[in-house]
Amino acid sequence: KNQVEQSPQSLIILEGKNCTLQCNYTVSPFSNLRWYKQDTGRGPVSLTIMTFSENTKSNGRYTATLDADTKQSSLHITASQLSDSASYICVVISNTNAGKSTFGDGTTLTVKP
């Protein structure tokens, strides 16, 4: 069964600190992996999309990594801000199965002043 597991489930950090969120998946065959940020009561917003050949991709203070061999991805947030408090969702898309998306349960990040 295709799965996406995220850790930690929740995380509290102080403003200005860095943090790393993890995503392990078993989805196969792999097409691409996406990280989304979802604010409470809002729809998810895309942060990064990574294909098989990409190892690292940055979007401002967000840097995503992908190791397609070990089927692991991480999202690193640098110099966190209060507005980074949100749920971060890892989504893996299959190359078959009609391009189906498998969602992780998300990591809830709280940035405190």
Added chain:
Amino acid sequence: GAVVSQHPSRVICKSGTSVKIECRSLDFQATTMFWYRQFPKQSLMLMATSNEGSKATYEQGVEKDKFLINHASLTLSTLTVTSAHPEDSSFYICSAILSGAYEQYFGPGTRLTVT
């Protein structure tokens, strides 16, 4: 980036009534739209995949007669929750993709409360 809107953003209805939620792609044509449901502190659960001009494909366990989906144009899909019950109260989110593209654009969500 591309914009997807949903209307209404919030709706409260009485048990037994029907509610229609609209999902629009504002600046692109979406051949495929998805409908998700999200309960508190849980991730998005795919309900159905909607392709323009054809019947929606529902996920296992989702009642197609209860959640009616219509994708009449390349920019509009609707989800109608029929004979709503309190357990249907949830956050409903749609998304749309450009034909052949990776990116999935999500709408802002609709909070449905059934009293």
